[in-house]
Amino acid sequence: MKKYDYLIVGAGLFGSIFAYEAKKRGKKVLVIEKRNHFGGNKYTTEIAGINVQYYGAHNIHTSKKEIWDYINQFAEFNNFINSPMANYNGQMYNLPFNMNTFSKLWNISKPEEAKRIIEEQKKKYQIKEPKNLEEQAISLVGYDVYEKLIKGYTEKQWGKSCDQLPPFIIKRLPVRFIYDNNYFNDIYQGIPKGGYTKIVKRMLAGIEVILNADYFAKQKKYDGLAKKILYTGAIDQFFNYEEGVLEYRSLEFEHQTLNKENFQGNAVINYTDFKTPYTRIIEHKHFEFKKSDNTVITYEYPKEWNKNLEPYYPINDDRNQEIYNKYYLRAKQLTTHIFGGRLAEYKYYDMDDIIEKALDLVAKELRESNLKEEENK
Numbered sequence: 001m002k003k004y005d006y007l008i009v010g011a012g013l014f015g016s017i018f019a020y021e022a023k024k025r026g027k028k029v030l031v032i033e034k035r036n037h038f039g040g041n042k043y044t045t046e047i048a049g050i051n052v053q054y055y056g057a058h059n060i061h062t063s064k065k066e067i068w069d070y071i072n073q074f075a076e077f078n079n080f081i082n083s084p085m086a087n088y089n090g091q092m093y094n095l096p097f098n099m100n101t102f103s104k105l106w107n108i109s110k111p112e113e114a115k116r117i118i119e120e121q122k123k124k125y126q127i128k129e130p131k132n133l134e135e136q137a138i139s140l141v142g143y144d145v146y147e148k149l150i151k152g153y154t155e156k157q158w159g160k161s162c163d164q165l166p167p168f169i170i171k172r173l174p175v176r177f178i179y180d181n182n183y184f185n186d187i188y189q190g191i192p193k194g195g196y197t198k199i200v201k202r203m204l205a206g207i208e209v210i211l212n213a214d215y216f217a218k219q220k221k222y223d224g225l226a227k228k229i230l231y232t233g234a235i236d237q238f239f240n241y242e243e244g245v246l247e248y249r250s251l252e253f254e255h256q257t258l259n260k261e262n263f264q265g266n267a268v269i270n271y272t273d274f275k276t277p278y279t280r281i282i283e284h285k286h287f288e289f290k291k292s293d294n295t296v297i298t299y300e301y302p303k304e305w306n307k308n309l310e311p312y313y314p315i316n317d318d319r320n321q322e323i324y325n326k327y328y329l330r331a332k333q334l335t336t337h338i339f340g341g342r343l344a345e346y347k348y349y350d351m352d353d354i355i356e357k358a359l360d361l362v363a364k365e366l367r368e369s370n371l372k373e374e375e376n377k
Contacts, residue, residue, distance in 0.1 A: 002224075002225065002226055002227045003028070003030075003225050003226070004028045004029060004030045004225050004226040004227070005022065005027040005028050005029065005226065005227050005228065006018075006019070006022050006027055006028075006029045006030070006226055006227070006228055006229070006230060007029075007030050007031075007032065007222055007223070007225055007226035007228075007229045007230070008029060008030070008031045008032070008229075008230045008232070009032055009215045009222075009229065009230065009231045009232055009233055010031075010032075010033060010034075010040065010231075010232035010233055010341065011031050011032075011033035011035075011038045011039065011040065011200065011204065011209060011211075012039065012040025012041065012042065012200075012232060012341065013039070013040060013042055013196075013199075013200065013351065013354050013355070013358070014040075014232050014340055014341035014342075014354050014357065014358045015031060015040075015230060015232045015340075015341065016031070016038070016039075016200045016203040016204055017203060017354075017355065017358035017359065017362070018230055018340070018358055018361060018362055018365075019031050019203065019204060019207050020203040020204070020207075021358075021359070021362040021366070022362070022366065023206065023207055025366055027366070029207050029208070030207075030208050030209075030210070030225060030226060031204060031207055031208070031209045031210070032209075032210045032213035032215060032222065033209065033210070033211050033212075033213060034212070034213060034214050034215065035211065035212070036211050036212050037197065037211065038197055038200040038201055038204060038209070038211075039196055039197045039199075039200040040055075040200075041055040041056070041058075041310075041312070042055075042058055042196035042197075042199075042200070042351070043055060043196065043197055044194075044195025044196045044197045044198070045195075045197065046195075047255065047257060047296050048257045048292075048294050048296055049290075049292055049294070050284050050285050050290055050292065050294075050295070050296045051194065051195040051284060051287070051288060051290075052255065052284045052296050052298070053195070053196070053282070053284060053287070053298075054253070054255075055251075055253065055310075056251065056253065056282065056298070056300055057267065057268050057280075057282050057287075058196065058351060059080065059082045059184075059189060059190075059191060059287075059351075060077075060189065060190065060191075060192075060351045060352060061082070061184040061186040061188065061189035061350070061351075061352060062186050062187075062188050062189075062352035062355075063185075063186045063187045063188065064352065064356070065187075065188070067188075067352050067355050067356055068187075068188040070355060070359070071199070071351075071355060074192075074198075074199040074202045074203060075192035075193060075194065075198055075199045075202070076192070076193050077190035077191065077192055077193065078190050078191050078192075078193055078288060078289070079190055080189070080190050080191040080267075080287055080288070080289075081182050081189065082182070082183040082184060082189065082267075082268070083095075083181040083182060083183060083266070084183060084266070084267070084268040084269065084270055084280075085266050085268070085269045085270070086148075086149050086153075086269070086270045086271075086272045087269050087270065087271050087272065087273075087276075088148045088149065088152075088271075088272045088273050089273050091104070091148075092104075093105070093148070093149060094181045095149070095181075095183060095270065096173075096174035096175070096176060096183050097141060097145055097149070097173065097174060097175045097176065098175075098176040098177070098178060098179065098180055098181065099111060099114065099176070099177060099178055099179045099180075100179055100181060101145070101149070102114035102117075102177075105144055105145070105148070106144070111177035111178070114177055115177060117142065117144075118141060118142040118145075118175075119142075120142075121138070121142030121143045121144065122138065122139060122142055124143070125138050125139070125143070127139040130167040131167065132162065132163045132164065132165060132166065132167055133154065133162045133163070133165035133166065133167055133169050133170060134146070134151070134161075134162035134163045134165075135163075135167065136167035136169075136170055136171075137150050137151075137162070137170055137173065140170070140172075140173045140175070141173055141175055148272060149272050150162075150170070150173075150272070151272075151274070152271075152272050152273045152274035152275075152276075153270055153271070153272040153279055154169075154170075155274055156274060156276075156277075156279050156302050157249065157279055157302050157313075158249060158302075158313075158315075159249065159302065159304055166317055168316075186352075191287045191288060193288065215231075215233065216237070223336070227336075228336060228337070228338065228365075229336060229337045229338070230337075230338050230339075230340060230361075231337055231338070231339050231340075231344055232339075232340055232341035232343065232344050233343050233344065234246070234311060234343045234344070235324070235327045235328070235331060235339060235343065235344045235345070235346060236323070236324075236327055237307075238327075238331075238337075238339075238344075239327055239330060243323055243326040243327055243330075244323040244326075245307070245323075246311075246314065246315075246320055246323055246324060246327075246346055247305065247314075247315040247320050248305040248311035248312060248313055248314055248315060249302055249303070249304070249305055249312060249313040249315065250302070250303040250304070250305040250306075250309040250310055250311060250312055251300055251301065251302060251303060251310070251312050252300075252301040252303050253298050253299070253300060253301075254278075254298065254299040254301070255296060255297070255298050256296070256297050256298075256299075257294060257295075257296050258294060258295050258296070258297060259293070259294055260293075260294070260295060261292070261293055261294075261295065262283075262295060263281075263283050263295050263297050264281060264283050264297070265283075265286075266283065266286060267282065267283060267284070267286035267287050268280055268281075268282055268283075269281050277301060278299045278300055278301050279300050279301070279302055280300050281297055281298065281299055281300070282297065282298040282300065283295055283296070283297050284296050284297070284298070311343060313348060314342075314346050314347060314348055316346070316347070316348075320346070324346040327346075331344075338361070338365060340357065340358065340361050341354070341357075341358075342354070345357075
């Protein structure tokens with residue numbers, strides 16, 4: 001007899017939602033996590049009295065009330081509005097691209113003036129079918145916005161020049177001809193008071209969790225514990241990279257505690273010139289409107305990924321997608337394992353996507369599980 005109904009590999013948001021919902025339906029669940037903490041990349045820890053998002057800034061946003069209501073049962077959210085800034089060679093611009101941005105760029109004040117300048121720049125390049133990211137960006141927002149606010153940041157982020165990157169990376173760019181610095185169009189957004197780790201811990205309350213547990217070091221043993229395994233790790237690693245290694249971009253974070261009340265005046269500032277080695281600085285206290293005499297900042301450096309580094313951004317070009325499709329077909333053939341989450345699906349997900357995908361899997365998997373149990377009675 002198997003000891004558990006489900007073994008869940010990974011205590012990130014996806015796996016934790018599934019664990020919570022499975023337990024709620026009477027299933028016995030074991031969660032194992034290779035790191036020494038809950039929450040995956042949403043992990044929040046307290047440093048000098050400030051809640052620090054240890055693996056970069058995360059802001060939940062959605063226009064789906066059911067998603068917002070679901071996550072709000074685990075924490076109270078504040079009314080933080082994501083309004084990042086861009087620093088280009090010491091000049092500050094608002095993101096997303098809006099009338100505040102255009103006014104600073106061109107010393108104008110009217111939407112029709114901004115539209116005219118952008119259209120004139122687009123016509124100059126006469127790009128009908130963009131062949132790369134550079135052409136895609138110029139065809140959407142013109143040259144000035146591309147040169148100052150997209151080019152350097154993107155080349156640092158992906159480790160390649162924009163004319164060597166595929167256009168699909170920026171299929172759409174938020175361009176608003178209004179004076180509104182809210183980055184998202186979604187109705188609901190905010191930051192959980194006390195951080196994201198608090199949410200995951202509440203989801204996993206009453207569930208057996210083993211931290212510092214390497215699934216692959218004892219895979220046979222772990223697989224033998226449960227009727228079914230939800231795997232949320234890298235899908236190519238699960239299959240021992242037999243179809244090829246999927247590529248990612250990685251990140252390195254440098255956290256600093258400073259003896260000053262306010263370092264940069266905003267939660268997130270992107271550095272869009274190429275010569276600055278980091279892509280952004282995060283000042284965590286501004287997420288929760290924290291008042292204190294000190295502050296914690298995080299420098300975020302993009303890095304070339306290898307198997308010893310954490311994978312963050314999948315490189316979803318044709319080559320990698322072809323490799324993933326092979327793994328996907330192999331995964332579908334397994335009856336003892338199910339796969340979900342950004343690494344298992346080789347796809348970048350926002351948090352609202354993760355919540356929705358996890359709940360979709362819960363509905364499908366636990367419905368099928370209950371049907372099989374009824375058949376076996």
